[in-house]
Amino acid sequence: MKQPRLSPDWNHIRAFLATAEHGSLSAAAIDLGLTQPTLSRQVAALEENLGVLLFERVGRSLELTQAGLELLDHTKEMGAAASKIALTASGQSQAIEGEVRITAADIFSAYFLTPALTDLRETAPALRVNIVAANDIRDLMRREADIALRHVRPEQPDLIAKLVMEAEAGFYAAQSYVDRKGQPETINDLTDHEVISFGDAEEMIDYLRPMGVELALANFPVGSNNGLVSWKLCQDGFGVAIMSTLVAERTPGLVRILPDEPPIIFPGWLVAHRELHTSRKIRLVFDTLARHLSALK
Numbered sequence: 001m002k003q004p005r006l007s008p009d010w011n012h013i014r015a016f017l018a019t020a021e022h023g024s025l026s027a028a029a030i031d032l033g034l035t036q037p038t039l040s041r042q043v044a045a046l047e048e049n050l051g052v053l054l055f056e057r058v059g060r061s062l063e064l065t066q067a068g069l070e071l072l073d074h075t076k077e078m079g080a081a082a083s084k085i086a087l088t089a090s091g092q093s094q095a096i097e098g099e100v101r102i103t104a105a106d107i108f109s110a111y112f113l114t115p116a117l118t119d120l121r122e123t124a125p126a127l128r129v130n131i132v133a134a135n136d137i138r139d140l141m142r143r144e145a146d147i148a149l150r151h152v153r154p155e156q157p158d159l160i161a162k163l164v165m166e167a168e169a170g171f172y173a174a175q176s177y178v179d180r181k182g183q184p185e186t187i188n189d190l191t192d193h194e195v196i197s198f199g200d201a202e203e204m205i206d207y208l209r210p211m212g213v214e215l216a217l218a219n220f221p222v223g224s225n226n227g228l229v230s231w232k233l234c235q236d237g238f239g240v241a242i243m244s245t246l247v248a249e250r251t252p253g254l255v256r257i258l259p260d261e262p263p264i265i266f267p268g269w270l271v272a273h274r275e276l277h278t279s280r281k282i283r284l285v286f287d288t289l290a291r292h293l294s295a296l297k
Contacts, residue, residue, distance in 0.1 A: 008049050013075050015042035016054060020072050021162060023061050076291065097126035100285045103145035107227040108268075109133035111247050112149075116292040124284060146282050147289065148271045158274055162286075164293040165268035171257035172248045176237035178255050184240075187212050187261055190219075194239035197223025198230045211264075246296060268293060 018028035019039065029039040047054050054068035064072060104113065109131050117129060132145055153161050171190075173181075184190055190213050197204050201220040208215060222238050224230045231251075234241035240257055242264060248254050270293065272286050 008046055009042075012042045012046035012049065013078060015039050016046050016068075016071070017075055019043055019055065019062060020064055020068065023063075025062070076294070096124040096281045096284055097128075098281055099128040099130055100147065100281055101130045101132055101145045102147045102149070102285065102289070103132040103134055104149035105151075105227055106133040107231065107244070107247060108149055110228060111244075111250075112293065112296065113289070116289045119288050119292065120285060123288070124281070127281060127285070129285065146272065147286055149289070149293075150269045150271055151266050153267075153269050154271055159271055160274060161269045161271045162290055163267055164270045164290045165296055166265055167268060167296070168245045168263035169242055169266060170245055170248070170259070170261070170263055171240050172234060172243050172254045173240045173257050174235055174237040175253055175255055177234075177239060178257075180237065183255075184257060187258060188214075190240065190258075191215060193219065194221055195219045196230050196233050196239045196241045198227050198242070199223075199225050 014032065015028065015034075018031050019025060022028045022031060025036050025040050025043070029036040032039065034042075043054065050067075050071070052067040052071075053065050054071060055062040056065055057063075102113070110133070113131060120127060120129060149164075153163075177194075181193060184193055195204075195215060197220045201217055201223060204220070205215050205217070222233055224233070230241060231243060231247070233239070234243070235251065235253060244266075245263065248256070270286060270290050272282060
């Protein structure tokens, strides 16, 4: 490839961003309202301009090369800025109004969504956002919510899903609990400790078993189907809890249990109906959430 020129075409960068987000040229083309050959030519033109290979084909999907990953970090902010400029220039920020319902687990709703909502209030002040904090999976197909944040990718063909985060979690307990029960030295030592359930205790037992943790119902003396209640039980010294490190590290009085164990990874999928392509308000909220959640460390 030839030496890169300065100032790549924004349309080419936009094509790259959409392809990177969707993982395929066909999905990206639908998103941007282009034909697949046109989108493919724009991505190829950007590669030619920069003198690097941005994607490589793996099976039926496209994966970013190392150069593509590095470029993606820089162009995400460009895409967000371009969206804001377009809204401001066209006056659409004031025209975007009405309600958008977001459903997410209660812990996520309480701890992760605030920065995105602050951004939305500045960008579209006439927009109303209703957060449905629920740990059950609300049905987007029946319009119980417009956008969902889920830990599993949905399989329905009419839904669009984007992986926006891969959060880390670990075992935590209050200092008062550690003073009373001691600090477990190995993962097997958890069998001698009290564990707080988030939802169904038997489901938690099944979830932990592949990690080498063999627990019984007797290990779960207290718990709640409300994540905020379960987390408060942990803070009050009732037992060990699994929690996102982003949440736990912001909570005073907590101790990381078994810090040398590999972190528990749980994905965050942002999901919307295909109406995302035609509704400006849903698209704005979806893109804003994706940008903020992807930036969480």
